[in-house]
Amino acid sequence: MLNNDKIKLMTGIAMFEKKEGKRIFPVNRYFRSDYISRHMFRSFFSYTLCYLLCAMLWVLYHMQRFLNALDITEMIQAGKSAVYLYGTGLVFYLILTWIVYYKRYEYSRRGMKVYVAKLKRLEKRYEFQNRARELSKEGGRHDRTARN
Numbered sequence: 001m002l003n004n005d006k007i008k009l010m011t012g013i014a015m016f017e018k019k020e021g022k023r024i025f026p027v028n029r030y031f032r033s034d035y036i037s038r039h040m041f042r043s044f045f046s047y048t049l050c051y052l053l054c055a056m057l058w059v060l061y062h063m064q065r066f067l068n069a070l071d072i073t074e075m076i077q078a079g080k081s082a083v084y085l086y087g088t089g090l091v092f093y094l095i096l097t098w099i100v101y102y103k104r105y106e107y108s109r110r111g112m113k114v115y116v117a118k119l120k121r122l123e124k125r126y127e128f129q130n131r132a133r134e135l136s137k138e139g140g141r142h143d144r145t146a147r148n
Contacts, residue, residue: 003125003129005125006122006125006126006129009118009121009122009125010122012118013115013118013119013122016111016114016115016118017115020111020115023104023107023108023111024108024111024112024115027104027105027108027109028108028109028112032102032105032109035101035105036098036101036102036105039097039101040094040097040098040101043093043094043097044090044094047089047090047093047094048086048090051086051089051090055082
């Protein structure tokens with residue numbers, strides 16, 4: 001006999017897994033600090049690579065201006081401003097990365113709590129159904145022995 005409550009629960013769990021599974025399950029393999037630091041580490045290298053590529057493009061575009069000036073103080077000043085721009089951009093980008101991945105981790109943690117609660121509810125339904133079957137079998141045995 002089909003139990004509509006269990007079918008609804010299992011369908012809800014399957015839909016939840018399908019919609020949220022790609023976001024939630026990979027995140028929950030890590031502790032919060034490991035997950036966030038992993039992404040901050042990746043962000044550091046990606047930002048550095050992108051900054052270097054953009055800086056090289058800017059230098060190549062303004063090469064004639066640098067070759068005409070060839071003033072050491074101007075070159076040092078340009079280097080200082082490039083390092084300052086890199087540092088402030090990196091700090092801003094890492095703060096943004098921390099905020100984004102902290103929120104993603106918290107979202108997946110809350111989603112995992114919902115998922116586990118649904119699984120526990122389904123497990124309780126199965127336990128209730130198994131107990132009911134056992135009790136009905138035992139009751140049937142006692143009824144037969146009482147009749148004889």
